[in-house]
Amino acid sequence: xxxxxxxxxxxxxxxxxxxxxxxxxxxxxxxxxxxxxxxxxxxxxxxxxxxxxxxxxxxxxxxxxxxxxxxxxxxxxxxxxxxxxxxxxxxxxxxxxxxxxxxxxxxxxxxxxxxxxxxxxxxxxxxxxxxxxxxxxxxxxxxxxxxxxxxxxxxxxxxxxxxxxxxxxxxxxxxxxxxxxxxxxxxxxxxxxxxxxxxxxxxxxxxxxxxxxxxxxxxxxxxxxxxxxxxxxxxxxxxxxxxxxxxxxxxxxxxxxxxxxxxxxxx
Numbered sequence: 018x019x020x021x022x023x024x025x026x027x028x029x030x031x032x033x034x035x036x037x038x039x040x041x042x043x044x045x046x047x048x049x050x051x052x053x054x055x056x057x058x059x060x061x062x063x064x065x066x067x068x069x070x071x072x073x074x075x076x077x078x079x080x081x082x083x084x085x086x087x088x089x090x091x092x093x094x095x096x097x098x099x100x101x102x103x104x105x106x107x108x109x110x111x112x113x114x115x116x117x118x119x120x121x122x123x124x125x126x127x128x129x130x131x132x133x134x135x136x137x138x139x140x141x142x143x144x145x146x147x148x149x150x151x152x153x154x155x156x157x158x159x160x161x162x163x164x165x166x167x168x169x170x171x172x173x174x175x176x177x178x179x180x181x182x183x184x185x186x187x188x189x190x191x192x193x194x195x196x197x198x199x200x201x202x203x204x205x206x207x208x209x210x211x212x213x214x215x216x217x218x219x220x221x222x223x224x225x226x227x228x229x230x231x232x233x234x235x236x237x238x239x240x241x242x243x244x245x246x247x248x249x250x251x252x253x254x255x256x257x258x259x260x261x262x263x264x265x266x267x268x269x270x271x272x273x274x275x276x277x278x279x280x281x282x283x284x
């Protein structure tokens with residue numbers, strides 16, 4: 018058995034070789050004094066384990082003060098018993114409250130989150146589970162929520178809207194994973210990728226656009242309408258793109274910059 022306290026660029030580390038096994042414990046920003054103390058206490062643990070003697074009170078107190086990751090690494094060698102897993106639970110409503118408090122995005126996005134969360138609240142109330150714990154919500158619940166949005170919610174929603182709402186609710190569970198309340202996201206069960214709602218598409222014939230252009234007196238307004246209808250520009254893109262940046266007459270290419278996805282597109 019050998020234990021060494023070494024230092025590299027990332028800080029001190031303890032290297033343990035025991036029964037042809039090797040374990041490295043990184044101490045991060047620990048001081049040299051703390052690293053030496055850690056090394057000595059590990060030596061005492063090994064000796065006490067081999068001799069079968071009762072652990073001394075000061076050593077037990079030191080172990081109790083270790084973080085869970087450090088304690089787990091020592092437990093992996095069988096020197097100490099693993100700690101009992103901590104009960105780490107939170108209700109759906111409390112998770113929503115904390116998620117909203119920590120959310121740092123736009124106010125408009127926060128309002129959208131709140132609306133989608135209310136839909137999920139209504140879904141849980143319908144099941145008599147308003148006080149559901151976050152970890153109790155399953156993949157089956159996620160599929161049922163999707164079905165609720167499609168069939169039972171009034172008014173019923175289009176596929177694109179259903180996916181967007183599921184995506185917003187999914188963010189709360191993602192927060193739960195990051196904060197170690199749950200291990201998996203039940204909303205992974207449903208599709209949340211955005212999809213175009215082509216039923217709302219309306220094609221305005223070019224003949225009508227030409228008629229409107231002839232009636233518009235403002236040249237800037239005519240240019241905006243023409244670029245949107247015939248150039249594929251979004252309205253806001255007509256204000257941020259210039260002729261020099263966009264038009265390549267020799268190469269026969271039009272390049273459009275945008276603050277949306279994709280940031281640059283060409284045709």
